[in-house]
Amino acid sequence: LVRFGAATVAPNDGSSTVEPTFGAGSGVQVDNDTTLGLTFVYMATDTIGVELVGALPFRHDIKGSGTLSGAGKLAETKQLPPTLLAQYYFNAGSNIRPYVGAGLNYTSFFSEKTTGALSGSSIKLGDSWGLAGEVGVDIDINNDWYVNLAAWYMDIDSEATIGVGAVPVENKIDVQIDPWVSFIGIGTRF
Numbered sequence: 001l002v003r004f005g006a007a008t009v010a011p012n013d014g015s016s017t018v019e020p021t022f023g024a025g026s027g028v029q030v031d032n033d034t035t036l037g038l039t040f041v042y043m044a045t046d047t048i049g050v051e052l053v054g055a056l057p058f059r060h061d062i063k064g065s066g067t068l069s070g071a072g073k074l075a076e077t078k079q080l081p082p083t084l085l086a087q088y089y090f091n092a093g094s095n096i097r098p099y100v101g102a103g104l105n106y107t108s109f110f111s112e113k114t115t116g117a118l119s120g121s122s123i124k125l126g127d128s129w130g131l132a133g134e135v136g137v138d139i140d141i142n143n144d145w146y147v148n149l150a151a152w153y154m155d156i157d158s159e160a161t162i163g164v165g166a167v168p169v170e171n172k173i174d175v176q177i178d179p180w181v182s183f184i185g186i187g188t189r190f
């Protein structure tokens, strides 16, 4: 199966404090983004599939939170979250096929840059490995095409390292992203 459509990453975000530069009560948050998503599924049987989730890069704004909430956008990053899942399909052979899946996510962050109050500071986001779960459904349009709706919960956490100042003061921040990723698209089968 191949499906393509709009994928939206909506973080359930939080972070540790931006210390020592901003101290207690400071934090960062990660905004949503939508891009082209692709999923590829190999059906091992009528009911068991193996899914690879791919996408064009997501780009997220990173904004201040807590005592930094007035600071607006502080940085941005791109990321790719390839995910491999085992799936179980209900109602094999019918026109509406719900499914569930579980697997592993790897997220790579790149093209990070600082903006606004942090302009000139360095930033690096560490890669993440975590579990992922999903629910979805395929709804036939005709013999060849179907609509696909899917949602994944991905455990994505990163350590951000921000170097502030001429002689950089290193801030290490644990950033929880843990997004719901939603997908609406169309698919076909070979």
Ligand code: NI
Pocket: 155, 156, 157, 176, 177, 178
């Ligand atoms: Ni997490």
